[in-house]
Amino acid sequence: MSLLLRLLSRCPLWLLHGLGAAVGWLSWALSPSYRSRFKANVQTAGLRWAQARPAVAHAGRMIGELPWLWLRPHSQGLGARVRLEGSEHVEVALAQGHGLILLTPHMGCFEVTAQTYAEAFGARAPITVLFRPARKAWMRELLDGTRERPGLATAPASLAGVRQMLRALRQGQAVGLLPDQVPPEGLGVWAPFFGRPAYTMTLAAKLSLQSGAPILLIWGERLSRGRGYVVRISPGPSLPADSTPESAAAIINKAMEDLILLAPQQYLWGYHRYKNPRGLDLGRDA
Secondary structure (H helix, E strand, O other): OHHHHHHHOOOOHHHHHHHHHHHHHHHHHHOHHHHHHHHHHHHHOOOOHHHHOOHHHHHHHHHHHHHHHHHOOOOOOOHHHEEEEOHHHHHHHHHOOOOEEEEOOOEEOHHHHHHHHHHHHOOOOOEEEEEOOOOOHHHHHHHOOOOOEOOEEEEEOOHHHHHHHHHHHHOOOEEEEOOOOOOOOOOEEEEEEOOEEEEEEOHHHHHHHHHOOOEEEEEEEEOHHHOOEEEEEEEOOOOOOOOOHHHHHHHHHHHHHHHHOOOHHHEOOOOOOOOOOOOOOOHHHO
């Protein structure tokens, strides 16, 4: 499997996206539970099926592009495959000197957003992104260090990772999170997401309120025919200083909803957003 992924990383993006689209529809065809969850989430958001149907293929494209994003040589930048819009918002945020929090939902190519930021701003203010380590040993070995690039560091989804991100903000750097990812039990609150209670992380709000770092929204639009991506950055929500964990989570969820509705055809509707949280694994904090 490791060899196959390394071979795929050398393929052109148009081919990876084509193969990925086929995988997306194959998964749809073979998994009744996936289809049911996908359709239920679309209905909860109040969308028509036609608006979300392209997301089936985009979910597969997300998988197909990962070998190229993770395993291409560190010396090989994104280059002309990515266009960045909204960089002026980053300039304004960094000038405040409190660091920067970048939030993106499971939408488009979220892996490319951190790499794009790192290439544009990493020399001045590196970014640390939160990730959940792979469960399988061979995958952990394969990915060890592959997500880290010049100006881009990673932090595990553990208490140690949280402290690492807070240190980065205090040094005026950036951090990146997916706030629609279901956190472990004890690290979130129940807040509305498209009108339905969803267990929502409190980390993004805590980091902002403790450090004074402003929040920006970022997402990577996947272009057709393997032409690359447009990474779009826009102002994020402001959290009142007296926010409760529940009110702050609701504000951030609303910002994610508004962003998702800009391009529902690229949201990961099959993600198990409304599941109950898992237990907190403290072992990685040792």
